[in-house]
Amino acid sequence: MEEQQSVVEVRDLVQKFFLKPVLNGVSLRLSPGECMGIFGLRGSGKTSLLHILAGVDRFTSGTVEVLGCNISKSQRFKQAIGLVTQEPSLFQDLSVLENLDFIAALKNVRQDGIERVTAQLELKDYLRHQVTALDFGLYQRLSLACALLNSPRLLIIDELIKDIDLYSRHLIIKQLKPFLQSGGACICGFSNMEMADIFDQVGWLENGQLEILAPLQAHEKWNNLVNSYKKPGDPEND
Amino acid sequence: MTNLNLKIMRRELCYMWRDRGLRNILMFGPLLGLLLFLAIYNAQNIKDIPTAIVDLDRSSSSREISEKICNAENLKVVTYPTSYQELEGQIQRGEIIVGVVIPENFARDVALHRHTQVLLIIDASNTAYATNASTAVLGVTRTISAEAGIKTLMSKGMDPAQAKDTYLAVDFKEEGWFNPTLNYVYFLVLAMALNFWQQCCTIAASINVIGETGVKSWLQIRAIGFSKFRLFFNKSLIHIMVFMAMIIPVYIIAFGVFKLPLACGFGPMLFFTLLFAIALHSLGTLMSSAANNAMDSTRFGMMVALPSFVLSGYTWPIEAMPGFLQPVVWIFPQTWFFQGFNYLTFKNPGWDFMASYFWALIIIALVCYSLATLITAWMER
Numbered sequence: 001m002e003e004q005q006s007v008v009e010v011r012d013l014v015q016k017f018f019l020k021p022v023l024n025g026v027s028l029r030l031s032p033g034e035c036m037g038i039f040g041l042r043g044s045g046k047t048s049l050l051h052i053l054a055g056v057d058r059f060t061s062g063t064v065e066v067l068g069c070n071i072s073k074s075q076r077f078k079q080a081i082g083l084v085t086q087e088p089s090l091f092q093d094l095s096v097l098e099n100l101d102f103i104a105a106l107k108n109v110r111q112d113g114i115e116r117v118t119a120q121l122e123l124k125d126y127l128r129h130q131v132t133a134l135d136f137g138l139y140q141r142l143s144l145a146c147a148l149l150n151s152p153r154l155l156i157i158d159e160l161i162k163d164i165d166l167y168s169r170h171l172i173i174k175q176l177k178p179f180l181q182s183g184g185a186c187i188c189g190f191s192n193m194e195m196a197d198i199f200d201q202v203g204w205l206e207n208g209q210l211e212i213l214a215p216l217q218a219h220e221k222w223n224n225l226v227n228s229y230k231k232p233g234d235p236e237n238d
Numbered sequence: 239m240t241n242l243n244l245k246i247m248r249r250e251l252c253y254m255w256r257d258r259g260l261r262n263i264l265m266f267g268p269l270l271g272l273l274l275f276l277a278i279y280n281a282q283n284i285k286d287i288p289t290a291i292v293d294l295d296r297s298s299s300s301r302e303i304s305e306k307i308c309n310a311e312n313l314k315v316v317t318y319p320t321s322y323q324e325l326e327g328q329i330q331r332g333e334i335i336v337g338v339v340i341p342e343n344f345a346r347d348v349a350l351h352r353h354t355q356v357l358l359i360i361d362a363s364n365t366a367y368a369t370n371a372s373t374a375v376l377g378v379t380r381t382i383s384a385e386a387g388i389k390t391l392m393s394k395g396m397d398p399a400q401a402k403d404t405y406l407a408v409d410f411k412e413e414g415w416f417n418p419t420l421n422y423v424y425f426l427v428l429a430m431a432l433n434f435w436q437q438c439c440t441i442a443a444s445i446n447v448i449g450e451t452g453v454k455s456w457l458q459i460r461a462i463g464f465s466k467f468r469l470f471f472n473k474s475l476i477h478i479m480v481f482m483a484m485i486i487p488v489y490i491i492a493f494g495v496f497k498l499p500l501a502c503g504f505g506p507m508l509f510f511t512l513l514f515a516i517a518l519h520s521l522g523t524l525m526s527s528a529a530n531n532a533m534d535s536t537r538f539g540m541m542v543a544l545p546s547f548v549l550s551g552y553t554w555p556i557e558a559m560p561g562f563l564q565p566v567v568w569i570f571p572q573t574w575f576f577q578g579f580n581y582l583t584f585k586n587p588g589w590d591f592m593a594s595y596f597w598a599l600i601i602i603a604l605v606c607y608s609l610a611t612l613i614t615a616w617m618e619r
Contacts, residue, residue: 051457056460103458
C-alpha cells in the first residue's frame with residue numbers, strides 16, 4: 001500500500017540562538033488525522049519548534065516540509081495552517097468580532113467561516129467584547145476559532161488548554177476530534193503531563209533532542225524523572 | 239513609611255537609570271538642546287544679507303552709493319540686475335532679501351539739488367530676516383542721505399555743522415514686500431500650528447512598523463503569510479489620510495476665516511502639504527523600522543520632531559546658522575516644507591522655482607520608505 005503523504009516532515013532540524021543550540025537535530029513526522037503533543041519543560045524549545053513549523057521563525061539548518069512544501073523555499077503552506085500561540089497574540093485593540101473579521105480578511109475567508117467557528121466555539125454571546133476583557137478560557141476559544149477560520153489541514157497549537165476553565169477545555173477538545181477525523185493533523189505543545197492522553201504520540205523535547213513516545217511511555221518517563229529527584233524521607237514521598 | 243517612600247523612589251531611579259534610552263535623553267537631551275540652539279542662534283546679527291543693486295543711472299554718484307552699500311557691514315551685494323523686473327523675480331525666488339533701485343537721472347538730480355528717491359525693497363516674508371535687513375539698510379541709507387544733504391548745503395555756502403542738521407537731499411524710500419507691516423500673525427501663527435501638527439504626525443508615524451512587529455499579534459500576520467508590503471501600504475495610507483484630515487480644517491480656518499496670506503491658492507498648498515505628510519510619514523516609518531521597541535521609536539520621533547522647526551530656517555535663516563549645520567538641515571523634510579510654505583503663502587514664485595521643493599519631499603519619501611523596507615526585511619531575518 002502506498003505510504004500516506006505526511007503533513008509534517010522534519011529532518012535534522014537545528015536552531016541556535018546566539019550559537020547556543022535550542023533544537024539539535026530534531027526529526028519528526030506527522031500524518032493526516034494524527035495529533036502529536038510536544039512535551040518539554042520551560043525553555044526546552046517547544047515554542048521554537050512550533051514557530052518554525054508555522055513559518056514564523058527561521059532555523060539554522062535541517063529540512064522542514066509542511067504539507068509537501070519546503071518551508072525554506074515557499075510560504076504556500078501558510079494558507080492551510082492555523083496557529084494558536086502560547087502568549088496572547090490576537091489584536092488587543094479589537095473586539096472578538098473585529099478580530100474574527102480582520103483575521104478572516106487576512107486569510108481571505110468569507111463571512112460564513114466566521115459564523116461557523118463562532119458557533120463551534122460558542123462565542124456568539126461575546127462578539128462585542130474587547131479581547132482584553134476576556135477570561136483566559138474564552139480567549140483561547142477565540143484563538144482556536146481564529147486558527148480554524150481557514151479550515152486548516154494542520155493546526156499548530158502552543159499550550160492551548162493550560163490553566164483554563166473546564167468548560168472551555170472540554171469545548172476545545174471536542175472541536176479537535178472532528179477536525180482530526182476529517183483528515184486534519186495537529187501538533188500541540190504542552191508542559192503538563194496530565195494532558196498527554198489526548199495525543200496519539202508524544203514528542204519529548206529535552207536538551208534540543210526529540211524522542212517520540214506513546215502517551216503511556218511518556219507518563220512512565222515523567223514519573224521516573226519525578227521519582228529520581230526524591231530522596232528517602234522527603235515529605236512529598238508520603 | 240519614610241523607608242517605603244525611599245524604596246519607591248530608589249526603584250524609580252533605578253528604572254530611569256537602567257532604561258538606556260530614557261537615561262540618555264535625560265542626561266544629554268537638555269545639553270544637546272543647549273548646544274544646538276547656541277549654534278543656531280550664535281550669530282546675533284544676520285550677516286551677509288543677499289542684496290541686489292539696480293543702477294539705472296550708471297553715474298559716478300550712483301556708483302558711490304553702490305560702493306557704500308557694498309561696504310555696509312551686514313549686506314552682501316550678490317548681483318546687479320539690469321532692470322526692476324529682474325530684481326522683482328530675484329526677490330520672489332528668495333535669491334535676494336534687499337533690493338536697491340537707483341533711479342535714472344540720479345546724478346543730475348543731485349547735482350541740480352533736486353529731490354531724488356532711491357527705492358529700497360526688503361523681503362518681509364521672513365520677519366526675523368526683514369528686521370535685520372531693515373536695520374542693516376538703514377545704517378547705510380542714513381549716512382548716504384545725510385552726506386548728500388550736507389554736500390548740497392555746503393555748496394550753497396552753509397557752514398558744515400549747520401548743514402549737517404538740515405534736510406536730506408536724497409530720500410530713501412523703504413518698501414517691505416509680501417508682509418509690509420512685518421505682521422507676526424501672518425508670519426508665525428499658521429507656521430506654529432503646522433509645527434505642532436508635524437510633531438504629532440512624526441510621533442504617530444514613528445510607531446508605524448514597530449507598533450506592528452513589536453507586538454505579539456505580529457505572529458498572526460507572519461503565520462498567515464500576509465504580504466507585509468500590502469499591510470504597511472494600507473496602514474500608511476490611512477496614517478497619511480488622518481494627517482491630512484487633521485490639517486485641512488486648520489487651513490480652512492487660517493486661510494478662509496482669518497484670511498492669512500495664501501499667494502499660491504488652496505490647491506497647490508494642499509498638494510504641497512500632502513507631499514510633506516508623506517515625507518514626514520516616511521521619516522517616521524524609517525525610525526520605527528530601526529527601533530527596538532515602540533517606546534524607543536517614539537523617543538526618536540520626538541528627538542527629530544521637536545528641534546526640526548527651529549532647524550528648518552523658518553524663524554532664523556539657514557544662512558545665519560553655522561556652516562556645518564547648513565547642509566544637514568536640508569536632510570529633514572521639515573526644512574523643505576517650511577521654506578516652501580513661506581514661498582507659497584507669501585510669494586508664489588511659480589512652478590519652475592517651487593518644483594525643487596516638491597521633488598525634494600518626494601525624494602525624501604522614496605529614500606526613507608526604501609530604507610525602512612530594507613531594514614524591516616533585515617530585522618525579520
